[in-house]
Amino acid sequence: MRLGEVCGKVWATKKLSALEGxxxxxxxxxxxxxxxxxxxxxxxxHIGSGVGDTVLVAQYxxxxxxxGENLPxxxxxIGIVDSIEMN
Amino acid sequence: MRLGEVCGKVWATKKLSALEGxxxxxxxxxxxxxxxxxxxxxxxxHIGSGVGDTVLVAQYxxxxxxxGENLPxxxxxIGIVDSIEMN
Amino acid sequence: MRLGEVCGKVWATKKLSALEGxxxxxxxxxxxxxxxxxxxxxxxxHIGSGVGDTVLVAQYxxxxxxxGENLPxxxxxIGIVDSIEMN
Amino acid sequence: MRLGEVCGKVWATKKLSALEGxxxxxxxxxxxxxxxxxxxxxxxxHIGSGVGDTVLVAQYxxxxxxxGENLPxxxxxIGIVDSIEMN
Amino acid sequence: MRLGEVCGKVWATKKLSALEGxxxxxxxxxxxxxxxxxxxxxxxxHIGSGVGDTVLVAQYxxxxxxxGENLPxxxxxIGIVDSIEMN
Numbered sequence: 001m002r003l004g005e006v007c008g009k010v011w012a013t014k015k016l017s018a019l020e021g022x023x024x025x026x027x028x029x030x031x032x033x034x035x036x037x038x039x040x041x042x043x044x045x046h047i048g049s050g051v052g053d054t055v056l057v058a059q060y061x062x063x064x065x066x067x068g069e070n071l072p073x074x075x076x077x078i079g080i081v082d083s084i085e086m087n
Numbered sequence: 088m089r090l091g092e093v094c095g096k097v098w099a100t101k102k103l104s105a106l107e108g109x110x111x112x113x114x115x116x117x118x119x120x121x122x123x124x125x126x127x128x129x130x131x132x133h134i135g136s137g138v139g140d141t142v143l144v145a146q147y148x149x150x151x152x153x154x155g156e157n158l159p160x161x162x163x164x165i166g167i168v169d170s171i172e173m174n
Numbered sequence: 175m176r177l178g179e180v181c182g183k184v185w186a187t188k189k190l191s192a193l194e195g196x197x198x199x200x201x202x203x204x205x206x207x208x209x210x211x212x213x214x215x216x217x218x219x220h221i222g223s224g225v226g227d228t229v230l231v232a233q234y235x236x237x238x239x240x241x242g243e244n245l246p247x248x249x250x251x252i253g254i255v256d257s258i259e260m261n
Numbered sequence: 262m263r264l265g266e267v268c269g270k271v272w273a274t275k276k277l278s279a280l281e282g283x284x285x286x287x288x289x290x291x292x293x294x295x296x297x298x299x300x301x302x303x304x305x306x307h308i309g310s311g312v313g314d315t316v317l318v319a320q321y322x323x324x325x326x327x328x329g330e331n332l333p334x335x336x337x338x339i340g341i342v343d344s345i346e347m348n
Numbered sequence: 349m350r351l352g353e354v355c356g357k358v359w360a361t362k363k364l365s366a367l368e369g370x371x372x373x374x375x376x377x378x379x380x381x382x383x384x385x386x387x388x389x390x391x392x393x394h395i396g397s398g399v400g401d402t403v404l405v406a407q408y409x410x411x412x413x414x415x416g417e418n419l420p421x422x423x424x425x426i427g428i429v430d431s432i433e434m435n
Contacts, residue, residue, distance in 0.1 A: 094260055094261055095258065095259040095260040095261050096258075096259045097177070097230065097255055097257075097258050097259075098255065098256045098257050098258075098259075099230055099253030099254055099255050099256060100254075100256050101221060101222075101253065101254040101256075102221070102230070102252060102253030102254070103221070103240055103252050103253065105239075105240075106252060106253060111175070111230070113258065113259075113260060115206065123206075124206075125205050125206040126205065126206070127176070127177060127204055127205055127206055128175070128176065129175040129176065129177060129230060130175070138261045139261075147234050147235070148234070148235050150236070151235075151236070151239065156239075157239065158236075158239070159232050159236045159237070159239040159240030159241075159250065159252050160175065160232060160236055160252075161175055161232050161233050161234050161235075161236040162175055
């Protein structure tokens with residue numbers, strides 16, 4: 001999984017019908033030393049994260065295991081991070 | 088998912104028969120601050136996006152969940168973006 | 175999918191038996207403005223592309239949807255590109 | 262698979278229920294000559310690695326083959342490395 | 349698939365039981381003009397490659413199609429390269 005920081009949302013009125021009701025969070029992924037990278041990722045959020053939250057993101061097939069096999073998605077927020085211990 | 092901007096189309100007359108009727112959109116993916124990156128991606132579009140549209144792209148197995156399990160594709164446009172809120 | 179330019183072939187006599195008869199095309203992937211990138215990819219070609227052709231490449235599970243679920247491959251040429259329209 | 266060095270842990274109280282009991286190891290992936298890269302990856306660890314261990318990490322669907330098909334994860338520690346022989 | 353050069357081995361005594369008997373080859377992937385890149389990849393080898401061999405590597409689900417669906421692996425050596433023709 002990757003660590004990301006929620007930095008916004010994306011709205012798409014015209015979308016596949018299977019995506020009705022999905023909330024698309026805009027994330028910046030974290031690199032070494034928890035700095036924000038240049039990578040933008042959109043992940044579906046059913047947990048209720050907010051802007052500024054650090055989240056765990058599962059990608060690829062894991063996103064559908066997380067939120068539903070019929071969802072045409074490749075990234076999902078699977079947890080909101082309380083703390084990171086880095087040695 | 089990734090954000091991309093539709094910047095053209097690709098035509099391939101000689102292709103696998105399962106791909107007949109597919110429309111191949113040419114996308115530039117968006118990086119941090121919604122700048123266009125150097126990455127080119129071809130995604131199948133059944134939604135009807137046009138040049139200049141910002142779109143949501145699902146990759147990997149999600150592309151087939153989106154548009155059909157028998158399609159030999161790894162990227163599909165799943166939504167046309169109305170607005171991006173970035174904090 | 176990605177765009178690639180066929181720049182050669184790869185021969186492997188000692189290989190898994192499921193791969194007998196596969197033709198391994200050597201590709202350079204195309205980045206922004208259709209410049210050749212530094213990325214080398216090997217894709218199985220059942221379409222009959224030649225050196226210098228620009229091709230559509232499907233990766234990950236899509237390669238097996240394209241050419242056979244029993245093939246241990248992660249990239250396949252799915253079309254030969256006639257023209258690219260970039261705005 | 263990739264080589265990673267365990268450099269910490271991540272805690273997430275609010276997470277999908279399927280993830281209860283999972284231990285999230287924070288890894289830096291190793292590049293050429295076994296130098297630590299800038300890439301941070303979070304992998305579920307059921308083996309019992311500790312900070313400073315070099316580990317083998319399986320990604321994508323392999324993570325669920327390793328630890329359970331119902332887990333919404335895309336990375337798992339599959340072994341603790343004893344030694345690396347590089348010529 | 350990617351081209352890699354076998355540059356060593358990795359030993360892991362403590363590992364998932366499904367991996368008993370697997371031989372973990374240490375590879376450097378090849379970039380443009382067949383130069384060695386900085387990317388290190390560990391692939392399971394059931395073919396019998398040796399240090400210095402150039403090999404074809406299949407990643408993602410293709411690794412399990414190659415060597416066994418119950419193996420928690422994401423990379424496998426599927427062939428030993430005899431020659432590369434690059435135009």
